[in-house]
Amino acid sequence: MTTPPPATDDLWAVVPAGGAGTRLWPLSRSSEPKFLRDLTGSGRTLLQQTRDRLVPLVGDRLLVVTGRDHRDAVRAQLPEVAADDVVAEPSARDSMAAIGLAAALLERRDPDAVMGSFAADHVIADPEVFADAVRVATAAARDGWLVTLGIEPTFAATSFGYVHLGDPLTGHPGVHAALGFVEKPSADVAGRYLASGRYRWNAGMFVVRPGVLLDLLAEGDPAFAASLRAVAADPATLEDVWPRLPRIALDHAVAEPAAAAGRVAVVPASFGWDDVGDFDSLAGLLESHESAGVTVLGDDALVHASGATGLVVPAAGRTVALVGLDDVVVVDTPDALLVVSRSRAQDVKGIVAALRQAGRDDLL
Amino acid sequence: MTTPPPATDDLWAVVPAGGAGTRLWPLSRSSEPKFLRDLTGSGRTLLQQTRDRLVPLVGDRLLVVTGRDHRDAVRAQLPEVAADDVVAEPSARDSMAAIGLAAALLERRDPDAVMGSFAADHVIADPEVFADAVRVATAAARDGWLVTLGIEPTFAATSFGYVHLGDPLTGHPGVHAALGFVEKPSADVAGRYLASGRYRWNAGMFVVRPGVLLDLLAEGDPAFAASLRAVAADPATLEDVWPRLPRIALDHAVAEPAAAAGRVAVVPASFGWDDVGDFDSLAGLLESHESAGVTVLGDDALVHASGATGLVVPAAGRTVALVGLDDVVVVDTPDALLVVSRSRAQDVKGIVAALRQAGRDDLL
Numbered sequence: 001m002t003t004p005p006p007a008t009d010d011l012w013a014v015v016p017a018g019g020a021g022t023r024l025w026p027l028s029r030s031s032e033p034k035f036l037r038d039l040t041g042s043g044r045t046l047l048q049q050t051r052d053r054l055v056p057l058v059g060d061r062l063l064v065v066t067g068r069d070h071r072d073a074v075r076a077q078l079p080e081v082a083a084d085d086v087v088a089e090p091s092a093r094d095s096m097a098a099i100g101l102a103a104a105l106l107e108r109r110d111p112d113a114v115m116g117s118f119a120a121d122h123v124i125a126d127p128e129v130f131a132d133a134v135r136v137a138t139a140a141a142r143d144g145w146l147v148t149l150g151i152e153p154t155f156a157a158t159s160f161g162y163v164h165l166g167d168p169l170t171g172h173p174g175v176h177a178a179l180g181f182v183e184k185p186s187a188d189v190a191g192r193y194l195a196s197g198r199y200r201w202n203a204g205m206f207v208v209r210p211g212v213l214l215d216l217l218a219e220g221d222p223a224f225a226a227s228l229r230a231v232a233a234d235p236a237t238l239e240d241v242w243p244r245l246p247r248i249a250l251d252h253a254v255a256e257p258a259a260a261a262g263r264v265a266v267v268p269a270s271f272g273w274d275d276v277g278d279f280d281s282l283a284g285l286l287e288s289h290e291s292a293g294v295t296v297l298g299d300d301a302l303v304h305a306s307g308a309t310g311l312v313v314p315a316a317g318r319t320v321a322l323v324g325l326d327d328v329v330v331v332d333t334p335d336a337l338l339v340v341s342r343s344r345a346q347d348v349k350g351i352v353a354a355l356r357q358a359g360r361d362d363l364l
Numbered sequence: 365m366t367t368p369p370p371a372t373d374d375l376w377a378v379v380p381a382g383g384a385g386t387r388l389w390p391l392s393r394s395s396e397p398k399f400l401r402d403l404t405g406s407g408r409t410l411l412q413q414t415r416d417r418l419v420p421l422v423g424d425r426l427l428v429v430t431g432r433d434h435r436d437a438v439r440a441q442l443p444e445v446a447a448d449d450v451v452a453e454p455s456a457r458d459s460m461a462a463i464g465l466a467a468a469l470l471e472r473r474d475p476d477a478v479m480g481s482f483a484a485d486h487v488i489a490d491p492e493v494f495a496d497a498v499r500v501a502t503a504a505a506r507d508g509w510l511v512t513l514g515i516e517p518t519f520a521a522t523s524f525g526y527v528h529l530g531d532p533l534t535g536h537p538g539v540h541a542a543l544g545f546v547e548k549p550s551a552d553v554a555g556r557y558l559a560s561g562r563y564r565w566n567a568g569m570f571v572v573r574p575g576v577l578l579d580l581l582a583e584g585d586p587a588f589a590a591s592l593r594a595v596a597a598d599p600a601t602l603e604d605v606w607p608r609l610p611r612i613a614l615d616h617a618v619a620e621p622a623a624a625a626g627r628v629a630v631v632p633a634s635f636g637w638d639d640v641g642d643f644d645s646l647a648g649l650l651e652s653h654e655s656a657g658v659t660v661l662g663d664d665a666l667v668h669a670s671g672a673t674g675l676v677v678p679a680a681g682r683t684v685a686l687v688g689l690d691d692v693v694v695v696d697t698p699d700a701l702l703v704v705s706r707s708r709a710q711d712v713k714g715i716v717a718a719l720r721q722a723g724r725d726d727l728l
Contacts, residue, residue, distance in 0.1 A: 325692065338687070
């Protein structure tokens with residue numbers, strides 16, 4: 001950028017901390033999901049890392065929205081966050097309800113606020129580039145845009161959605177119009193997206209005025225937006241209202257119709273984003289720090305490898321020996337062991353489904 | 365065979381129960397070696413199976429020679445064997461000392477005896493064919509031969525020694541002269557052996573009069589044979605004598621020179637022998653009972669596999685999930701976990717060596 005980045009004194013961060021991380025079983029459990037774990041060996045959990053990178057942008061202006069079961073764990077991991085700023089959902093009702101509730105609370109609390117929503121379980125390699133992109137997005141959001149961060153694709157991913165990049169916006173350097181969102185594409189389509197240079201990964205990160213978000217929701221579902229605003233006005237009604245809110249993703253409820261109406265902007269950026277969706281992703285993320293052989297997430301001294309590559313997580317404190325296997329992931333926990341090839345990492349969710357069917361909820 | 369098999373009223377079984385089974389770590393440990401474990405899921409350990417198959421031939425005429433550390437475990441597993449028939453070596457001094465001591469004890473105890481030596485940690489699929497071969501060998505041993513059982517090779521193994529088959533012996537149907545022993549060959553040589561039809565695997569099983577064995581030893585090392593006979597005459601001298609006995613394999617001390625002198629015979633046989641030398645061997649042994657997919661040695665209910673083949677040993681009682689890997693062996697024990705490709709099963713001994721070097725004898 002040639003101009004100094006805009007200030008973010010009016011920016012609040014909203015951090016939705018949910019999702020089971022099923023494909024990261026047995027590391028991620030319903031009792032201790034992905035965002036509560038240190039998956040990078042940094043000494044900080046994904047949730048803590050998420051706050052760490054937001055503090056330079058928002059200081060204390062941060063709300064976490066999480067499940068009631070995880071509220072205590074979130075508070076323990078983020079002692080700096082005030083109790084009122086950890087919002088507990090009575091039950092999981094998808095991202096529109098979670099983020100919409102945060103928007104409604106912020107709309108009352110700070111009518112001039114801009115909010116940025118950033119999931120608690122992603123990894124970002126370059127926080128400064130991320131911060132610059134958020135600053136640019138914030139300036140556009142002040143003008144009423146729903147601004148998404150569009151990650152420059154590094155391969156033809158089929159496990160992410162994409163946003164279609166339009167022309168640059170006048171008056172907002174670094175910001176483009178969004179022509180639309182597309183769901184996870186086939187490999188062929190993803191290849192064409194990559195080659196075209198006109199598509200960005202939709203990482204689910206966006207910046208918007210809370211009132212703009214709720215008004216966009218109201219255009220499609222006025223009752224939903226009204227319910228969220230009513231709960232914010234009288235939090236005592238949360239228990240009654242919450243179970244009747246629609247279960248819908250924010251992308252479907254707001255982002256896609258808003259893009260079709262020309263109300264969405266994109267800040268293209270490249271800051272080493274990874275959603276750590278499965279063990280292949282985690283292994284790739286961690287191996288870049290190693291020269292060769294087996295990457296260990298945890299205590300190196302527990303792992304003995306010979307003629308092997310991949311990722312070992314010795315989380316049970318036991319010795320793990322790995323011999324003669326390439327691109328394999330071994331996750332050793334006190335009550336469950338997973339051995340999976342990186343190329344089949346997506347299929348871990350099938351194991352979780354089988355365990356659920358077998359009544360082994362104690363392992364999930 | 366066309367004639368009824370000879371009786372074996374004078375046959376004693378000697379069962380050397382030693383060896384660490386390093387390549388079967390972490391299932392086999394120095395505290396609980398291979399022969400003390402049920403490696404086939406039969407409910408009987410390899411030692412117990414060895415006795416089971418010998419009882420029809422020898423009844424109670426059976427000596428076990430084992431390390432002092434394992435004497436109590438051997439007695440616990442074989443309550444039918446008298447205390448005096450479990451001979452404890454003060455320390456491991458290789459097979460000549462162990463089996464030679466048993467021979468010296470038997471020579472005094474039953475001067476007309478024939479002895480057959482059968483390792484405690486092998487698996488035999490067809491005990492009746494084995495018994496027939498031993499009966500044939502016993503008859504030839506009575507006439508002064510050192511008689512080995514020569515296993516018909518089923519593949520060009522490079523991990524076994526071979527015995528070179530000569531012409532049939534007159535007067536002993538089913539018995540051939542042995543032209544010599546050869547150590548573990550290269551793959552090329554093993555292939556030629558297999559194609560020639562004139563080589564048999566040397567499984568280390570042999571039948572001989574105790575006095576003949578000791579006299580053959582005395583031809584090369586008179587002091588060694590005299591020491592063994594002295595200990596048998598006065599067992600109180602065992603502690604003094606034992607540490608000074610040569611560490612040498614019986615094959616080198618007796619079998620090879622005796623073959624060169626035309627004193628060794630072979631009974632060719634095919635009874636589904638396996639020395640369970642490593643996890644590839646164990647996986648092959650067990651998978652023949654299964655249709656496809658993953659073989660489980662232990663509790664099936666603990667193992668969840670998807671798109672995987674190989675062997676899982678869930679010996680720690682934990683759930684094991686295996687996804688997208690072929691020909692892999694997973695051995696889960698309370699303090700150590702091994703994941704190895706079948707094709708690299710031999711390299712497990714390198715892991716054991718590394719653990720020893722790292723001072724982790726607690727795991728060995």
